[in-house]
Amino acid sequence: MxxxxxxxxxxxxxxxxxxxxxxxxxxxxxxxxxxxxxxxxxxxxLSYDNVVATAVDPVEKKPLYHVLPGSKAFSFATAGCNFSCAWCQNHGISVEGGSHRGHPISPDELVAQALVTGCEVMAATYTEPTIFYELALDVARAATEAGLVNTWVTNGSLAEAPLKTLAPFLQAANVDLKGSDDTRTRKWTGMAASSVMETITRMHDLGIWVEITTLIVPGVNDFPGELEAIARFITDLDPDIPWHLSRYFPNFRCDRPATPAATMKSAHDMARAAGVRYVYAGNIDLPGGSDTLCPQCQTPVITRRGNSLREMLLTKEHHCPTCGHPIPGIFH
Structure with a gap:
């Protein structure tokens, strides 16, 4: 405590x-x-000495596709969450809160485990880093000092003051933007979409590399205009922000049918047509859906299979080898 x-x-x-x-x-x-x-x-x-999960993951699993592709991320989490998503994939540790006892692992120990396992990325993930902020902040400081790239996988609920304190030690984040309509997102998650968009905007303005994930859930956020509004938000803020469109499957308290493949393909095509330069499809085998394409000439510059890097084709300057267009992100 x-x-x-x-x-x-x-x-x-x-x-x-x-x-x-x-x-x-x-x-x-x-x-x-x-x-x-x-x-x-x-x-x-109650979170500081209550680490319930650690693992070594491909950084692509976060998903962070423009952060040291092919590298390993040391992931950690404590119990609890400040959202109430009916489809939560990690409900076993996120919904039990303080009653789920973990183990006291210090920030220095977590960073040491990352280094000994050959990880280049530190990831506060699985549940919600905001609710274990004090631990995540100390880990971020230690990880940055050790030369690791520090990342969060987050629902975007962090308020302005704590974000500004964290920002010097947070290099990248994947933010889960669950919709664009405040009424619907508040109903399904407990928080308005506009609040999450505020956090995304602040992160971007603070120089944190941001990627966005949207889980497409039938009858929740697949309405006409809902995804288009997210696409407009991204292109207005920065069209270079990668957008991961993820396919939903029934989980936890949500028994809606899985997202149709046609919906995923349509959303992917819409996002690209709207001007989002880096669009990815997750939880579905969509040809080329996990590859990074040069937005200028459409050459595949980073290819992937699932959560695995297949080929890194960028030049040493991180440009497209065909036309020379710079590809944004955090690269070696």
Whole structure:
């Protein structure tokens, strides 16, 4: 247990300013995330010494396609989440909150494990890094000092002040943007899409490399105009931001049928036609759907099979070998 950051005391209650929920927490109660509690007028985090998962993954699995392609990422997570997605793929550790006991592993130990396993990337992932912010921040500092590329896979709920504190130690993030309509995203996740878009914009403006993932769920965010609005948001902010369109399969409390392959193909084509330069299809075998194409001449410059790098064809300057167009990202 550790004192949390970013809160204020208000007449016995506590106002947490870590995420866009800005929970007001009564004595001996917890916030939406279930892992930040008001203990005798002090906000404490139950996550700091509660690591429930570590693993070595391909960086492509995050997915981060423009961050050291072919490298390994050391992934870690604690229990809990501040969203309420019915289709959560990691519900075994994300929905149980503080009741799911893990192991105390220090930031230095996590970074040491990353180095000994040959990882070049550190990834706070699986659940939601925002709710284990204090641990993730200390890991980010240690990872950056050790020369690792520090990344988050996040729902984009982090508030402005903690993001600015983290930014010098966060090189890249994949943000899960679940829709564009505030009413629908609030209904299905507990947070408005506009709040997540604010975080994405701030990350981009702070110089963090951003990639976006959207899980396409039938009857949730596949309505006419919904995905088109996300495409417009991306192209208005920066058309070089990669967009990962991921196919949904029934999971947890959501038994809707899997996303039709035709929907995935249509969304992929729409995104490219809208001007998003790097569009990827996940959880589906769509020919060329995981390859990086030069936006100028359409030459495949990075090819992949599933979560594995097949061929890296960029020049030493990270340009297209055919036309010389620069490809953005974090490369060796």
């Amino acid at each position: 550790k004192e949390a950051l970013f809160y204020e005391v208000m007449e016995g209650k506590i106002r947490c300013h870590l995420c866009h929920h800005h929970c007001t927490i009564a004595p001996e109660a917890a916030g939406v995330c279930r892992v930040r509690e008001n203990r005798s007028g002090k906000l404490v985090t």
